[in-house]
Amino acid sequence: MRFAIVDDNIEEIHMTELLIRDWCGSHNITVCCDTFTEGDAFLLSAASNSYDFVLFDIYLKKANGIDLAVSFRKISPKTPIVFLTSSSEYHVEALHVHAFDYLQKPITKAAIHPLLDDLLAVRPVLDSHLFLTVNTNKTKLPILYSDIQYIISDSNYLIIHTSEEIRCRMLFRDVTRTLSEDERFLTINRGVMVNLDYVSSMDGAVCMMNDGASFSMNKKQSNTLQQTYITWQFTQRTKSLLHGGLS
Incomplete structure (x- = not known):
C-alpha cells in the first residue's frame, strides 16, 4: 500500500509514518510512505503517482490543508483522505471534500490503527479507481x-x-x-x-x-x-x- 503524508512538522510526520509502518507490519502488508512538507510538492507527485491513502495536516505554513485537498480531488476523486489537526474547527469543511476520517493530534496507535483497519476493509472497492x-x-x-x-x-x-x-x-x-x-x-x-x-x-x-x-x-x-x-x-x-x- 502506498501512503502520502503532508505535514510541515517533521517530527509528527515521522511519528505518523512509524504508526503506519507498525500497522502494515502486523498485517504483513508492503508499505511505501511518501512524505511532504509542502503542498505543491505533493500535488506534483500525485499527478504521476497513485496513493491508497493520503493524510493532510490542516494547518500548513504555506497552505490550508482543506484547499490542498480540494486541488487533490481534481486529480484523484476517490482516494481516501484523512485530516490531521489539533482543532475540530474545520470538521464541516473536511466533509465537503469527502474525507474518510478526521484525527485529532497527537496521533496515537489507538486512533490510527482502527482507521487503517477500516481502510483495508474498503480497499477492494477503491482498487478499481x-x-x-x-x-x-x-x-x-x-x-x-x-x-x-x-x-x-x-x-x-x-x-x-x-x-x-x-x-x-x-x-x-x-x-x-x-x-x-x-x-x-x-x-x-x-x-x-x-x-x-x-x-x-x-x-x-x-x-x-x-x-x-x-x-x-x-x-x-x-x-x-x-x-x-x-x-x-x-x-x-x-x-x-x-x-x-x-x-
Whole structure:
C-alpha cells in the first residue's frame, strides 16, 4: 500500500509514518510512505503517482490543508483522505471534500490503527479507481490499473498494453516503482511487467497472457514467479468464494 503524508512538522510526520509502518507490519502488508512538507510538492507527485491513502495536516505554513485537498480531488476523486489537526474547527469543511476520517493530534496507535483497519476493509472497492498517468503526444493520459495488461520497455519508452497499445516516453524503472506497490503487478524479466489478472498460465520459464502474447521469464527466478502466480490465483479464488462468485 502506498501512503502520502503532508505535514510541515517533521517530527509528527515521522511519528505518523512509524504508526503506519507498525500497522502494515502486523498485517504483513508492503508499505511505501511518501512524505511532504509542502503542498505543491505533493500535488506534483500525485499527478504521476497513485496513493491508497493520503493524510493532510490542516494547518500548513504555506497552505490550508482543506484547499490542498480540494486541488487533490481534481486529480484523484476517490482516494481516501484523512485530516490531521489539533482543532475540530474545520470538521464541516473536511466533509465537503469527502474525507474518510478526521484525527485529532497527537496521533496515537489507538486512533490510527482502527482507521487503517477500516481502510483495508474498503480497499477492494477503491482498487478499481487507481490509475497511472502517462505523457503521450504532450497530453497527460490516465490509465486505470485494472486496464493495464502488461508493460514492455523499449529503450527510453514504454509500450503499455490495454485494449490498445499506448507508447509513451517514460523509464521502465519509474513506472514499475509505482505499480509494484500493487500486488497485481509482477516484473517477470528485464523490461517486462505483467498484470496477473491477465495471465493465462506460467509454465516453465514462459508466461502466457490472455491475449496470446508470451514472454520469457527470468530463469533464475522462474520458480518464485510461478509460486507468486499460484498464490495470486488462490487468493482471487478465495475472494470469489467468499463473495459467492463461484459455484
